[in-house]
Amino acid sequence: MQADYDVIIIGGGPTGLAAAVYTGRSLLKTLVLEKQLGPGGQVALTAAIDNYPGFADGISGGDFADAFLKHARRFGAEVRFEAGATGIEREDDGAFAVGLSDGSKVTAKAVILAMGRHPRKLEVEGYDRLFGYGGVSVCATCDGAFYRNVPVAVVGGGNSAVEEGQFLTRYASDIYSIHRRDHFTAQKILIEEYLHQPKVKPVWNSVVEEIYGDKEVEGVRVRNLQSDKAEELAVKAVFVFIGWIPNSEMVKEMVDLDEQGRVIVNELMETKVPGLFAAGDLCVRPIYQLANVVADGVQAAVSVEKYLESRK
Amino acid sequence: MSQFVAEVTDANWESEVLGSDRPVLVDFWAAWCGPCRMLAPTVESIAEKFQGQAKVVKINVDENIESPAKYGIRGIPTLILFNRGQEVDRHVGVPSNALAAISQMIERQLA
Numbered sequence A: 001m002q003a004d005y006d007v008i009i010i011g012g013g014p015t016g017l018a019a020a021v022y023t024g025r026s027l028l029k030t031l032v033l034e035k036q037l038g039p040g041g042q043v044a045l046t047a048a049i050d051n052y053p054g055f056a057d058g059i060s061g062g063d064f065a066d067a068f069l070k071h072a073r074r075f076g077a078e079v080r081f082e083a084g085a086t087g088i089e090r091e092d093d094g095a096f097a098v099g100l101s102d103g104s105k106v107t108a109k110a111v112i113l114a115m116g117r118h119p120r121k122l123e124v125e126g127y128d129r130l131f132g133y134g135g136v137s138v139c140a141t142c143d144g145a146f147y148r149n150v151p152v153a154v155v156g157g158g159n160s161a162v163e164e165g166q167f168l169t170r171y172a173s174d175i176y177s178i179h180r181r182d183h184f185t186a187q188k189i190l191i192e193e194y195l196h197q198p199k200v201k202p203v204w205n206s207v208v209e210e211i212y213g214d215k216e217v218e219g220v221r222v223r224n225l226q227s228d229k230a231e232e233l234a235v236k237a238v239f240v241f242i243g244w245i246p247n248s249e250m251v252k253e254m255v256d257l258d259e260q261g262r263v264i265v266n267e268l269m270e271t272k273v274p275g276l277f278a279a280g281d282l283c284v285r286p287i288y289q290l291a292n293v294v295a296d297g298v299q300a301a302v303s304v305e306k307y308l309e310s311r312k
Numbered sequence B: 001m002s003q004f005v006a007e008v009t010d011a012n013w014e015s016e017v018l019g020s021d022r023p024v025l026v027d028f029w030a031a032w033c034g035p036c037r038m039l040a041p042t043v044e045s046i047a048e049k050f051q052g053q054a055k056v057v058k059i060n061v062d063e064n065i066e067s068p069a070k071y072g073i074r075g076i077p078t079l080i081l082f083n084r085g086q087e088v089d090r091h092v093g094v095p096s097n098a099l100a101a102i103s104q105m106i107e108r109q110l111a
Helices: A014-025 A041-045 A061-074 A140-146 A159-168 A188-195 A290-310 B013-018 B034-049 B066-070 B098-110
Strands: A005-010 A030-033 A078-080 A085-090 A096-100 A105-113 A117-119 A151-155 A174-178 A200-203 A206-212 A219-224 A230-233 A238-240 A244-246 A276-278 B006-008 B024-029 B055-060 B078-083 B086-092
Touching (some): A014 A041, A014 A061, A061 A078, A061 B034, A140 A159, A140 A238, A151 A159, A159 A174, A159 A188, A188 A200, B013 B024, B013 B055, B013 B066, B024 B034, B024 B098, B034 B055, B034 B098, B078 B098, B086 B098
Parallel strands (some): A005 A105, A105 A276, A151 A174, A174 A200, B006 B055
Antiparallel strands (some): A096 A105, A117 A244, A206 A219, A219 A230, B024 B078
């Protein structure tokens, strides 16, 4: 089997870069493809990571991502940025050809899929029109500072919603935290800190029906699912954290996906295709925490090493 | 860290940005903004590449409120290109093919 690399890792987030540390240390010729301009994926957007064991004082998402990049490069991995994979094919001899966004192709004896996931959209009137710089956002650390002393809405009740809502307390005057249940599902310590903030006003059992505003957000209409009553909240921005969609589109014909589009892997991070592994947020996992998606990357790397060994 | 990109503030905005006789690229950023951090090395390369032809500066939106508000900045990173005190181009977010895209913005003004 002839190929440019022993292994190509698609995705330069914590999972992919952790895998690259291990494949690099196993002296496998490694290429990491990252579509963004820098490392880290979703974690690069995080203001502070407080739950990665060993970092007692917390660490910013950017510092965390840079440390992973440095570590992967130290053991010889080649990491390319602005290099998104557009397609993947398994050739007759078992090698893989990966198409890149610039039209070129690279080949490898094994591939680790670590493309992660992206935030789910809110399917309501106004979302698309006002997304980005009209005041609808999925990134509080990118856009939060422009809503100083004005009311904003946060939609969702998981870890992301509560963490990002907490970040917004630095700036906004009031945070209407809209959730379809009667309690948040985030980690308890996060919920406690968040609800303790006087600026935070939970809006339980409610969903957003429409986001108003022509060029900028002027408000939202929310409906209480129990009373069926609608009310309008005059907010200047809406931050949406209602779940994730796996970036599995490119491989949906090749591997097994669950009903949510997540890649199904076994405990060795193998997909049903020999030589094709998947790890991290892209996959069906019991939890989605940094520590375990990093471990996934490590497992995938060791599985690649054993796979290549077996084919010698 | 920034060898070629000077930090400007609300206080010297007038003289450093609007008063410049060369085109000025301004990078609106903040320390906790991940995409800003990703873009920073490219902005640094741009500054080095256009040394003597165009000026490249950055302004921290956490520490400076006035200038970002005046130009209606609603998200970062935002790059605005000024020429003789006027806004002539703007890009919000990280551009794709960042180095080429930003170079072209500046080259259009130098042409």
